[in-house]
Amino acid sequence: MPAVVSDATFSWHDRNAGLLACIRYVASPNSDERPDDVAISLLVVHAISLPPEQFGGEGVVQLFTNSLNADEHPYYREIEGRRVSSHFFIRRDGELIQFVPCAQRAWHAGVSAWQGRERCNDYSIGVELEGSDTVCFEAAQYETLRRLIAALRLRYPINAVVGHSDIAPGRKTDPGPCFDWTRIG
Secondary structure (H helix, E strand, O other): OOOOOOOOOOOEEEEEOOOEOOOOOOOOOEEEOOOOOOOOOOOEEEEEOOOOOOOOOOHHHHHHHOOOOOOHHHHHHHHOOOOOOEEEEEEEOOOEEEEEOOOOOOOOOOOOOOOOOOOOOHHHHHHHEEEOOOOOOOOOHHHHHHHHHHHHHOOOOOOEEEEHHHOOOOOOOOOOOOHHHHHHO
16 A cells, blocks of 8 residues: 655646546546536545444445445445445545546535535535544544645635535534544644
């Protein structure tokens, strides 16, 4: 696995497509074109663990690549057939994985709205943190997220960083009460 980049921000492999350099890239089929003339202005922070409350496995990677084996865990049967993705996933050790180029629309927000504007997938970048509502996030995750946000803000006119719970209140709770917003600046 690639080491976490230690400088202030990440560099771009393909700036136009929105692909970062020096990180693991696993292409997700769960993406499509963004609407024409829609600027990326929102970053949505999520939390995920598969199986729930378990960390370190390949469940999230398998979910985002439609290769999750429903026989591996009872919970996987409940989410079998879901077609979801995120632009980025930050593991507990700070490793950053990209699934969808930023220029593409990832399927992370679902039914959502921010400041009266619906369809957040159209104009947002989704970042999943390996975690849950009941477990504190790791320092390495905050550091990677902070550096990722800095790199994305240099490239895109992002004017808000919010939680999934902020764009889908009542439907979603992540990144949850254990996420410390003050640690990302």
